[in-house]
Amino acid sequence: MDEKEAIERLTDHFRIHYDGRPTPYLDKAVAITMNALHKQIPKKPKNIKTILDFSGRYYTTKGDCPVCNREGLYKSDFYCNKCGQKLDWDFMG
Ligand SMILES: [Zn+2]
Structure with a gap:
């Protein structure tokens, strides 16, 4: 699994399990994780x-x-x- 796939799976996971329910701490943790993962996908300068x-x-x-x-x-x-x-x-x- 590469970073792109990890992001897709995490997104699906949280959409399925937490859709519509307030999970502010979890949302923040996921946002930080996703942000870090996104930065691991190389981008052209x-x-x-x-x-x-x-x-x-x-x-x-x-x-x-x-x-x-x-x-x-x-x-x-x-x-x-x-x-x-x-x-x-x-x-x-
Ligand atoms: Zn920068």
């Missing part, structure tokens, strides 16, 4: 920029967090250092 070194060769890739808009994240950052969103740089090759 925004405003991707390729950084070249002084001789014009590829140096690194830079971008902004797609969730909290944190700027100045680098390809070496697997997670956003502000909100913890997992980042997907793989499409850059």
